[in-house]
Every structure is written in C-alpha cells, then in structure tokens.
Amino acid sequence: MYQYTEFDRTFVRSRAAQFRDQIERWQSGKLSEDDFRPLRLQNGWYVQRHAPMLRVAVPYGELSSAQLRVLARVAREYDEPEAEVYRLASEAQRKLGTIRLPTHYAHFTTRTNVQFNWIPLAKAADVMDLLASVDMHGIQTSGNCIRNISCDERAGVAPDEVADPRPFAEIMRQWTTLHPEFAFLPRKFKIAITGAAEDRAATDWHDVGLHLLRNDAGELGFRVSAGGGMGRTPILGTVLREFLPWRHIMNYIEAVVRVYNQYGRRDNKYKARIKILVKAEGQRYIDDVEAEFRQIVEHDGGPHTIPQAELDRVSASFLSPQFARRAAHANSSGLDTLNAKAARHPLFERWLHRNVAQHKNPSMRIVTLSFKRLLQAPGDASADQLDLVAELADRFSAGEARVTHTQNLVLPWVHADDLFALWEAASNAGLASANVHLLTDMIACPGGDFCALANARSIPVAQAITERYQDLDELNDIGEIDLHISGCINSCGHHHSGHIGILGVDKDGKEWYQVTLGGSDGSATSGPAQPGKVIGPSFSAPEVPEVIEAVLSTYLAIRQEIGTRQEHFIETVRRVGLDPFKAAANDVRTNGERAA
Ligand code: HEM
Numbered sequence: 296m297y298q299y300t301e302f303d304r305t306f307v308r309s310r311a312a313q314f315r316d317q318i319e320r321w322q323s324g325k326l327s328e329d330d331f332r333p334l335r336l337q338n339g340w341y342v343q344r345h346a347p348m349l350r351v352a353v354p355y356g357e358l359s360s361a362q363l364r365v366l367a368r369v370a371r372e373y374d375e376p377e378a379e380v381y382r383l384a385s386e387a388q389r390k391l392g393t394i395r396l397p398t399h400y401a402h403f404t405t406r407t408n409v410q411f412n413w414i415p416l417a418k419a420a421d422v423m424d425l426l427a428s429v430d431m432h433g434i435q436t437s438g439n440c441i442r443n444i445s446c447d448e449r450a451g452v453a454p455d456e457v458a459d460p461r462p463f464a465e466i467m468r469q470w471t472t473l474h475p476e477f478a479f480l481p482r483k484f485k486i487a488i489t490g491a492a493e494d495r496a497a498t499d500w501h502d503v504g505l506h507l508l509r510n511d512a513g514e515l516g517f518r519v520s521a522g523g524g525m526g527r528t529p530i531l532g533t534v535l536r537e538f539l540p541w542r543h544i545m546n547y548i549e550a551v552v553r554v555y556n557q558y559g560r561r562d563n564k565y566k567a568r569i570k571i572l573v574k575a576e577g578q579r580y581i582d583d584v585e586a587e588f589r590q591i592v593e594h595d596g597g598p599h600t601i602p603q604a605e606l607d608r609v610s611a612s613f614l615s616p617q618f619a620r621r622a623a624h625a626n627s628s629g630l631d632t633l634n635a636k637a638a639r640h641p642l643f644e645r646w647l648h649r650n651v652a653q654h655k656n657p658s659m660r661i662v663t664l665s666f667k668r669l670l671q672a673p674g675d676a677s678a679d680q681l682d683l684v685a686e687l688a689d690r691f692s693a694g695e696a697r698v699t700h701t702q703n704l705v706l707p708w709v710h711a712d713d714l715f716a717l718w719e720a721a722s723n724a725g726l727a728s729a730n731v732h733l734l735t736d737m738i739a740c741p742g743g744d745f746c747a748l749a750n751a752r753s754i755p756v757a758q759a760i761t762e763r764y765q766d767l768d769e770l771n772d773i774g775e776i777d778l779h780i781s782g783c784i785n786s787c788g789h790h791h792s793g794h795i796g797i798l799g800v801d802k803d804g805k806e807w808y809q810v811t812l813g814g815s816d817g818s819a820t821s822g823p824a825q826p827g828k829v830i831g832p833s834f835s836a837p838e839v840p841e842v843i844e845a846v847l848s849t850y851l852a853i854r855q856e857i858g859t860r861q862e863h864f865i866e867t868v869r870r871v872g873l874d875p876f877k878a879a880a881n882d883v884r885t886n887g888e889r890a891a
Pocket residue numbers: 343348403404405406410482483500501523524525526564568739740741745746747748785786787788
C-alpha cells in the first residue's frame with residue numbers, strides 16, 4: 296500500500312487542526328453560517344435530511360487495517376445523533392413508513408469513498424483528528440473540484456492487467472490536491488482509471504476515464520476519454536486520445552480541465568458538467584484540448600511531465616507484500632486440498648465460484664466480502680463488521696482491503712491455502728454471502744432515508760428485492776445481473792448503468808419508481824457501457840419487487856443457450872429488445888390497479 300510521506304502527514308494533520316479552529320470560531324459566533332458552510336464542505340461535511348453527513352476520501356479505494364479500525368471507531372463512538380435530532384428524524388421517517396434508522400455504521404459509495412450519516416458537528420473536530428491519525432481526511436470530497444480518483448479494485452493484482460494504475464492515481468492525487476486552478480470548476484469533476492482489459496471502474500461514465508494500454512510498439516500509455524456522466528442526461532465519455540504516452544498524462548489532463556474551466560456552462564448548474572460541453576462542442580472541444588496540450592508541452596516546457604524516477608519512486612510503495620512475492624507459483628497439492636474441501640462444503644464451493652477471483656500470482660486469490668445482505672443497506676458496514684474486516688485483512692491479506700465500485704470490500708492478497716479459514720471467519724460475520732454479481736449484489740444510494748435531494752427512498756426498495764430473492768439456487772439460476780437504484784435523477788446509485796435500473800421519482804408528493812433495462816457499466820459480462828431505457832410509466836414502491844419478478848420471469852422463459860451456458864440477462868435484453876419485458880411489467884401495474 297502507498298505510505299504517506301511526512302509531508303502528506305503534516306499536511307493532513309494541519310488541515311484537521313485548521314478545521315478545529317474553524318469549528319470553534321463558528322460555535323462562538325465569530326464565523327457566520329454562510330462563512331462556515333464552504334469551510335465545512337471543503338472538509339467533507341455536508342448537512343443532510345436529518346443530520347450532518349461526513350464523506351471521507353479513500354484514494355483509489357485502498358484501506359489499511361489501521362484505517363479500517365479507525366473507521367470502526369468513528370462508527371462506534373461518533374455515528375450517533377443527539378437525542379432530539381434522532382427523535383425528529385424518526386418522526387419524519389414514520390410518515391414515510393420506515394420506523395428505524397440505523398446508527399453506528401459506515402457507508403461505502405460507488406466512488407469508493409466512505410460516508411457517515413449521523414455525526415454531530417460538535418464532534419467533527421475530534422473525528423477529523425482521529426482520521427488524520429491514519430492519514431485520512433475529507434478534502435475534495437465535496438465541491439466543484441477534482442474529486443477522489445477511483446480505480447479498479449483489482450489494481451496491481453489482476454491477471455488481465457497491462458500496468459498498475461495506482462502509481463498514476465497517486466501522482467495525480469498529489470498534483471490535484473488543493474490545485475488552485477481546479478478548485479472552482481464549473482461543476483464537480485471525477486476521474487477513474489484502470490489498467491486492466493476488463494473495465495471494472497466504470498471509466499466510460501466518468502468526467503475523465505483513463506485506460507492504460509500498450510501501443511503496437513509496446514509502449515505504455517493511456518486511452519483518454521472525457522465527458523461521461525449520468526444525471527438527467529446520461530452520456531458516455533468521448534475518446535479524446537486513443538494513445539497518450541504515460542509521461543504526459545498530467546499535461547493532458549491539465550488541458551482537458553483548463554478548456555472545461557474556460558467554456559463549461561457556469562450559468563446553469565444542470566448544464567455545468569463537462570459532459571454537456573463535450574457533447575455540445577464535439578470535435579471543437581477536442582481541437583481546443585489538443586491546442587492547449589501543445590501549448591503546455593511545447594511552450595511551457597511540459598511542467599507536469601512525469602519523470603521515470605518519480606514513477607519508480609511512487610511505484611515502489613505499491614510493491615507486492617513480501618509474502619506474496621515469495622510464493623509466486625501454483626501449489627498443486629494446496630489446490631487439491633481446496634477442491635476436496637469444496638466437495639465437502641457446498642456453500643464454500645459456491646463462495647469460491649462467486650466471491651473469489653484469480654490473482655496475477657497463481658498461488659493467491661482476490662476475495663470479495665459481500666456487504667449485500669438482508670436488513671442492511673447496500674454498502675453499509677457496522678462498526679463490528681469494520682473491525683472484523685481489519686482482522687481478516689491482517690490475518691489473510693497483508694493488512695489491506697479495497698473498496699469496490701459496487702460497494703463491497705475486497706481482500707487482494709489471500710493465499711489459496713487460506714481460503715477455507717477465511718470463508719469460515721467471514722461466514723461467522725455474515726460477510727460471505729455468495730452473491731457477487733448476482734441480483735442481490737445491488738448498488739443503491741442512501742435515497743430519501745437520508746438524502747435531502749431525494750424524490751424517493753432507495754433502501755426499502757433494495758431491502759424488499761433482497762428479501763424476495765434469498766434463495767441462492769434461484770439467484771444462481773438467474774445468473775449475473777446488475778441492479779442499480781438511485782433515489783433521484785442525480786444518479787448517485789448509477790441506475791443508468793444497471794442492467795436493471797430503478798429511479799425514484801416524485802408524483803404529487805408520493806414516491807414512485809421508473810424502471811430502465813439494458814444499461815451497462817462496461818464490465819466484462821455487461822458489454823460496452825450504455826444507458827438503460829425506461830420501460831414505461833412509473834410504479835409504486837410495493838409494485839417494484841413484482842415488476843422485477845415479472846421482468847426476470849420473462850427473461851427465464853425466453854433466454855437461450857450459448858454453448859454450454861445460459862444467455863445472461865443483459866444479452867437477452869439486447870437480443871429481444873424491451874417489448875416482452877415492458878408487457879410483463881405493465882401487467883403488474885394493471886393487476887395492481889384492479890386489486891386496488
Ligand atoms: C447523501 C448525500 C449525497 C448527496 C447530497 C449527493 C448529491 C449528488 C449530486 C447533486 C450529484 C449530481 C451532480 C451533477 O450531475 O451535477 C451527485 C452525483 C453523484 N453522486 Fe452523489 N450525493 C450523495 C451521496 C452519494 C452516495 C452515497 C454515492 C454513492 C453510493 C454517490 C455517488 C455519486 C456519483 C457516482 C455521482 C455522479 C453521477 C454522474 O455520473 O453524473 N453520491 N451526487
């Protein structure tokens with residue numbers, strides 16, 4: 296894992312001290328509400344529906360066990376509202392039909408950050424000090440700046456990887472942090488980066504998507520795309536450069552962001568994301584970026600060109616842990632034992648198949664701990680679970696875990712010999728559901744239970760579907776499928792890229808849900824990234840699980856065999872189009888109205 300230098304540490308700690316001072320001045324009335332607001336936002340402190348919300352950055356999703364333990368401590372000791380706040384929140388929730396709002400937990404997001412929903416602002420300074428003690432902070436997790444750079448969760452360990460993207464992500468993190476030119480962009484700006492053949496970081500859906508590859512001459516570089524994003528207008532990124540030598544990545548991104556900074560629609564916040572500029576200007580935007588890039592490199596001397604020595608220095612922090620380097624060959628007797636255990640324990644076998652992926656080191660595996668389970672919102676982790684993951688990371692994964700874009704945690708350094716022991720420990724903690732990539736492994740935003748911008752709640756819908764689909768045999772029969780839920784058109788739950796997308800909409804002050812089909816985030820089983828299409832007018836909350844059931848029954852009835860396997864849901868949707876699914880879904884509504 297990357298180790299912060301003394302410079303980074305001093306910076307993060309002094310930032311926490313500065314924030315303590317700002318809070319104290321606000322509390323004593325020396326800073327007005329208006330003056331304090333941007334300062335708290337710049338440190339990741341929002342104010343949401345019921346209480347403040349803290350967003351903590353997790354650069355490229357990597358967490359050490361020490362950081363996990365501090366997150367657990369924050370959840371346990373601080374994620375609790377004042378009594379009056381909780382009373383008012385519970386009262387508001389009762390009207391919506393949700394009785395209990397969970398406290399004492401952390402929430403992992405699709406951009407691999409972590410959020411807390413209840414910490415009182417009066418305790419914010421103590422929390423920031425605690426986070427700073429393990430090099431964590433909330434800088435650039437809010438506002439119109441370059442946000443946390445997200446990555447493939449298998450970076451550096453994936454067998455299908457051309458090069459490790461983390462050193463580049465770290466160099467760019469250092470460069471973009473508090474960069475004055477990028478502090479007040481027209482709108483928020485999100486970069487994702489992968490170095491693998493499969494896109495596990497949804498790069499096409501980002502403001503800038505970076506894909507490491509080699510050209511015909513074997514040189515390393517990036518395919519650079521820009522202008523991807525969701526919201527009201529889902530747009531995929533446009534490729535600006537098929538190949539950019541890696542040394543120039545920051546010079547080029549400077550050009551991309553500078554042109555956006557100059558021409559982005561500051562007059563209208565709904566049109567201010569870079570996607571609108573790239574779509575409106577097309578080739579003209581690309582030409583401007585290229586001209587700016589030439590200016591930066593030829594006239595200004597390429598001030599951000601990455602020297603080989605700097606890449607080597609940062610890469611050295613990402614070397615495999617010692618024990619992983621020692622065992623760089625497959626151990627066939629170990630694999631025999633594993634197979635024997637799998638034969639005796641069908642649940643273990645299922646977990647091996649679903650939650651365990653190949654590693655670039657043949658004697659190691661990448662293991663996903665599932666945070667998708669009954670009675671827990673997707674991506675939520677309790678204080679105890681966080682402590683347990685820290686323990687598992689220490690015992691089995693060189694003290695390291697990663698946050699995934701799909702709101703799970705991954706252990707990247709697990710010896711194949713340890714898989715059974717890990718499975719037993721994870722099962723005892725309820726983190727071994729063998730549902731990775733299946734229907735219940737869904738993405739959801741906090742929705743109306745917590746978010747002030749929501750049109751409808753996401754979590755109860757996620758729960759109702761999870762409750763309906765508890766049978767692992769049935770889930771496996773349905774096969775790989777991405778279900779994504781957002782509580783409003785801001786699309787934090789990525790509903791546009793779900794094979795099935797669910798979007799909360801407001802009609803006459805009531806919660807309704809639009810369903811889309813055929814979206815893709817660009818991962819291997821999903822095929823090329825694309826937005827889903829709406830299958831008709833919206834449904835009420837109780838109808839949603841029935842609609843999902845109707846859509847899936849239709850799929851099961853019409854799917855075909857491809858070789859030795861069944862067609863995936865997304866493949867069937869692409870083959871037959873929306874009509875059969877629309878008909879089945881609309882039947883649910885008709886029946887619902889008759890019943891009412
Ligand atoms: C509850 C507090 C939150 C608030 C107030 C909030 C607000 C917003 C807003 C206003 C946007 C749209 C920006 C725009 O397009 O101009 C947005 C985008 C986004 N949010 Fe959130 N968000 C919250 C939590 C989350 C969470 C928990 C996640 C992850 C599960 C998340 C992930 C995202 C992502 C990925 C986008 C970009 C979507 C795109 O590509 O356009 N947000 N958020």
